[in-house]
Amino acid sequence: MEKFTVHHGTAVPLRRSDVDTDQIIPVRFLNHSERTGHADSLFADWRTDPDFVLNQPQYQGASVLIAGNDFGTGSSREYAVWALLNYGFRAVVAPRFGDIFHGNALMNGLLPVILPEGTVERLWNEVTDEPTRQFTIDLTQSHLSCGQINASFHVEEGARRRLLSGLDLIADTLRHEDSIASYERTRRSAMPTTSL
Amino acid sequence: MGSTLAEKVWNAHVVPSGDSGEDLLYIDLHLLHEVNTPQAFDGLRASGRRVRRPDLTLGTEDHNIPTIAVDKPIKDPVARRQSELMRKNCADFDIPLLRIGDPKQGIVHVIGPELGLTRPGMTIVCCDSHTTTQGAFGALAFGIGTSQVEHVLATQTLAMKRPRDMAVTVNGTLRPGVTAKDLVLALIAEIGTAGGQGHIVEYRGTAIDALSMEGRMTLCNMTVEAGSRAGMIAPDATTLEYLATRPGMPQGAAWDAEAEHWKGLRSDPDAVFDKGIVLDGDAVSPFVSWGTNPAQSVPLNGLVPAPDAFATESERAAARHALEYMALTPGMAMRDVPVDSVFVGSCTNGRIEDLRAVAQTLDGRKVADGVRMMIVPGSASVRRQAVAEGLADVFDRAGADFRAGAGCSMCAALNEDRLRPGERAASTNNRNFEGRQGRGSRTHIVSPAVAAATAVSGRLAAPDDL
Numbered sequence: 001m002e003k004f005t006v007h008h009g010t011a012v013p014l015r016r017s018d019v020d021t022d023q024i025i026p027v028r029f030l031n032h033s034e035r036t037g038h039a040d041s042l043f044a045d046w047r048t049d050p051d052f053v054l055n056q057p058q059y060q061g062a063s064v065l066i067a068g069n070d071f072g073t074g075s076s077r078e079y080a081v082w083a084l085l086n087y088g089f090r091a092v093v094a095p096r097f098g099d100i101f102h103g104n105a106l107m108n109g110l111l112p113v114i115l116p117e118g119t120v121e122r123l124w125n126e127v128t129d130e131p132t133r134q135f136t137i138d139l140t141q142s143h144l145s146c147g148q149i150n151a152s153f154h155v156e157e158g159a160r161r162r163l164l165s166g167l168d169l170i171a172d173t174l175r176h177e178d179s180i181a182s183y184e185r186t187r188r189s190a191m192p193t194t195s196l
Numbered sequence: 197m198g199s200t201l202a203e204k205v206w207n208a209h210v211v212p213s214g215d216s217g218e219d220l221l222y223i224d225l226h227l228l229h230e231v232n233t234p235q236a237f238d239g240l241r242a243s244g245r246r247v248r249r250p251d252l253t254l255g256t257e258d259h260n261i262p263t264i265a266v267d268k269p270i271k272d273p274v275a276r277r278q279s280e281l282m283r284k285n286c287a288d289f290d291i292p293l294l295r296i297g298d299p300k301q302g303i304v305h306v307i308g309p310e311l312g313l314t315r316p317g318m319t320i321v322c323c324d325s326h327t328t329t330q331g332a333f334g335a336l337a338f339g340i341g342t343s344q345v346e347h348v349l350a351t352q353t354l355a356m357k358r359p360r361d362m363a364v365t366v367n368g369t370l371r372p373g374v375t376a377k378d379l380v381l382a383l384i385a386e387i388g389t390a391g392g393q394g395h396i397v398e399y400r401g402t403a404i405d406a407l408s409m410e411g412r413m414t415l416c417n418m419t420v421e422a423g424s425r426a427g428m429i430a431p432d433a434t435t436l437e438y439l440a441t442r443p444g445m446p447q448g449a450a451w452d453a454e455a456e457h458w459k460g461l462r463s464d465p466d467a468v469f470d471k472g473i474v475l476d477g478d479a480v481s482p483f484v485s486w487g488t489n490p491a492q493s494v495p496l497n498g499l500v501p502a503p504d505a506f507a508t509e510s511e512r513a514a515a516r517h518a519l520e521y522m523a524l525t526p527g528m529a530m531r532d533v534p535v536d537s538v539f540v541g542s543c544t545n546g547r548i549e550d551l552r553a554v555a556q557t558l559d560g561r562k563v564a565d566g567v568r569m570m571i572v573p574g575s576a577s578v579r580r581q582a583v584a585e586g587l588a589d590v591f592d593r594a595g596a597d598f599r600a601g602a603g604c605s606m607c608a609a610l611n612e613d614r615l616r617p618g619e620r621a622a623s624t625n626n627r628n629f630e631g632r633q634g635r636g637s638r639t640h641i642v643s644p645a646v647a648a649a650t651a652v653s654g655r656l657a658a659p660d661d662l
């Protein structure tokens with residue numbers, strides 16, 4: 001996983017709520033078997049509209065997406081996170097995220113930043129007026145700043161530690177292999193197996 | 197203070213790790229399907245890791261396979277490649293795989309219970325959000341992402357924080373003609389797409405007790421549409437009766453011991469939930485969706501709402517957008533909405549009880565001119581039973597297309613079954629997102645009974661309207 005410590009970049013205002021993962025990447029693109037190569041599939045159906053915010057010249061090269069409530073609800077597809085990362089986003093700011101998307105983002109080094117609706121509204125206005133406004137998202141301090149706007153956010157401690165170090169979660173868990181093995185020895189013996 | 201059912205199941209699965217923050221949760225059953233997993237296997241190969249417990253892992257082919265026939269090669273090259281990868285990955289790592297044509301094959305959330313693999317008190321994960329279906333048995337079942345799949349394959353555990361607890365109590369009795377599907381749509385319309393976010397929902401109350409296992413699965417299936425991590429129902433006599441008919445169950449004294457254990461899996465009377473909502477089961481009527489998320493639903497008796505009727509600006513904007521996409525005007529009666537297509541199937545409503553409900557309404561009637569109706573069984577076993585019970589003949593006589601193969605079909609539109617742009621369907625699936633059933637598709641989520649009546653009338657309808 002790519003580390004996340006301090007990120008500087010510009011942002012895109014996506015003024016919509018309930019952006020489900022079917023919108024982030026429509027189902028017909030779930031056909032590559034890699035984690036890369038999904039940039040063009042991001043918001044594919046919306047990008048056919050020349051007015052869609054990602055198509056506007058002033059937002060090219062942005063690396064922070066500012067979205068409305070309930071971003072990433074619906075299907076568990078991790079492709080949604082890969083498509084955002086492949087496109088060049090490193091962080092998504094929203095008042096609330098779908099649970100599975102949120103977990104997937106943390107596993108891949110895409111930082112989900114939860115901020116109150118009012119703050120998101122101000123950020124939208126800020127980058128609408130000033131598309132080149134620089135953002136600083138500092139995970140070491142759990143702090144976001146953009147122009148006059150300063151906000152603290154919370155990332156769950158275990159995930160934060162892994163993001164800061166770029167740590168592989170599987171390797172981290174395998175430190176506990178003995179405990180897993182001893183748990184297995186005491187599991188209920190009547191549990192089913194899939195050797196059908 | 198007592199514990200909730202979810203807490204009991206969770207605590208029984210915590211592997212002591214000494215790490216703070218998250219728990220290391222042992223996973224009893226890991227289900228796989230062909231779409232979201234190749235990257236996880238690539239990850240294992242790249243790091244030289246093995247699958248820790250292939251004997252607790254099962255793959256099925258369901259998402260992208262054709263449903264017209266079970267013995268023809270997949271025509272779509274992309275789907276074929278995906279299936280070939282799945283077969284190779286399962287073979288390389290010794291994971292049993294139910295391929296198309298296998299008598300046990302079916303939609304992943306349908307076959308878990310059917311094969312007796314889904315039991316009370318288990319932890320069950322799958323790279324699919326509707327894994328929540330299996331919480332109907334008092335299991336803790338939830339969807340995970342691909343990276344987590346890799347983690348479970350390698351370690352048989354997940355590092356997670358325990359979600360909060362929410363109780364949804366449904367008192368009273370559902371009226372005749374009102375199903376679990378209507379109940380769950382009414383619930384989501386009430387609490388919204390994030391109403392259960394971060395929570396495991398436990399369903400309780402007399403209306404829940406009265407539901408069949410299939411109804412409970414429908415309810416838990418769509419729990420995720422309210423943003424909840426999982427849905428659970430404490431095992432009771434209905435659960436045990438269902439389990440007793442499943443293959444591979446312990447016998448004799450071993451069964452008695454399991455049954456005794458399962459009966460103890462319930463929230464203590466003094467358990468505290470972080471959140472709760474109470475619904476009146478008697479007040480629920482058939483529900484249908486009008487918009488582009490499942491919370492945008494109203495009673496079939498109702499009208500397409502006006503955006504101005506919503507409380508917040510973001511809801512108003514979402515409603516305006518949805519109405520435009522769905523090509524509906526505020527104030528129109530839902531019963532006046534004509535459909536082009538009817539789809540019965542999916543992990544929400546593709547089980548035998550659903551097909552029986554459809555057949556009951558279709559019997560002696562015809563699908564309306566100009567409407568196409570497709571019925572796709574949730575599993576090969578559901579199909580065999582539908583044929584044995586004569587339901588297939590009813591579908592045939594009515595002019596509905598009862599598919600030979602089981603799978604997700606038009607629920608996800610990953611195979612060739614999909615709506616054309618602008619085509620409008622009444623669908624028993626769980627999601628009415630933009631483009632969900634094909635690019636530009638317009639979906640109205642309905643119960644199987646409403647789907648059947650709609651097919652006959654050509655407009656959204658309940659059986660009583662015919």
Ligand code: SF4
Nearest residue numbers: 326542543604607608
């Ligand atoms: S039937 Fe639909 S919701 Fe269920 S697993 Fe398949 S695609 Fe997902």
